Amino acid sequence: MPPDHGGCPDPAGYIEAPGQDCPLCPRLVAYRHANRQANPDWFNAPVPSFGPAGAPLLIVGMAPGVKGANRTGRPFTGDYAGMLLYQTLLKFGLAQGHYDARPDDGLSLERVRVVNAVRCVPPANLPQPLETRTCNRYLAAELATPGIRTILALGVLAHAATLRALGLPATRPKFKHGQQIRLPDGRHLTDSYHVSRYNTNTGVLTTPMFESVIQALLPTLEPP
Ligand code: SF4
Numbered sequence: 001m002p003p004d005h006g007g008c009p010d011p012a013g014y015i016e017a018p019g020q021d022c023p024l025c026p027r028l029v030a031y032r033h034a035n036r037q038a039n040p041d042w043f044n045a046p047v048p049s050f051g052p053a054g055a056p057l058l059i060v061g062m063a064p065g066v067k068g069a070n071r072t073g074r075p076f077t078g079d080y081a082g083m084l085l086y087q088t089l090l091k092f093g094l095a096q097g098h099y100d101a102r103p104d105d106g107l108s109l110e111r112v113r114v115v116n117a118v119r120c121v122p123p124a125n126l127p128q129p130l131e132t133r134t135c136n137r138y139l140a141a142e143l144a145t146p147g148i149r150t151i152l153a154l155g156v157l158a159h160a161a162t163l164r165a166l167g168l169p170a171t172r173p174k175f176k177h178g179q180q181i182r183l184p185d186g187r188h189l190t191d192s193y194h195v196s197r198y199n200t201n202t203g204v205l206t207t208p209m210f211e212s213v214i215q216a217l218l219p220t221l222e223p224p
Pocket of ligand 1: 029
């Protein structure tokens with residue numbers, strides 16, 4: 001049963017997305033099957049994007065967490081990473097409702113869509129380079145959606161995957177927290193450290209740091 005996406009994720013159905021049994025990454029398929037055996041009531045499938053298609057802000061994460069998005073079926077939902085992300089979006093009026101770490105918590109996104117660079121949960125939270133490249137076709141489909149003005153990449157992997165999906169060199173420029181790049185197509189790419197529990201626990205990313213990133217990109221969401 002697909003999760004409630006709190007709005008209209010893709011009403012026209014025109015953004016290419018993987019099926020529930022996408023076979024393209026053998027290691028991730030095996031892990032998916034193992035998770036389905038062990039926890040049949042979990043989502044255990046490529047996690048769909050969350051938020052309205054064509055939103056001016058596309059937030060790109062890394063991959064689902066096994067007990068987070070892989071369990072609930074909604075990006076950044078069910079484990080710690082969603083706390084900072086969605087609380088911040090709520091604070092800046094980019095989300096409505098209440099985040100309660102469940103796909104039926106009523107949270108809806110306004111002018112934001114959230115996607116992972118790799119749609120399937122990887123063992124040990126770490127996708128392999130080939131898996132990231134293989135799933136890049138779905139990120140490219142998201143990035144081709146009309147209406148996107150700014151992409152927020154959460155972490156090095158999301159930064160590189162975004163550039164690659166746009167047909168650009170994956171490390172030029174390199175990831176740098178807080179930087180805002182003007183892409184050749186005129187859109188903006190902003191980098192932030194990932195909102196993971198590890199990063200917040202170690203002080204790599206604090207709440208004020210992440211709020212600064214979101215605040216700085218708000219003007220880029222408006223038409224020129
Ligand atoms: S990570 Fe992407 S390409 Fe690989 S199996 Fe999952 S949905 Fe398919």
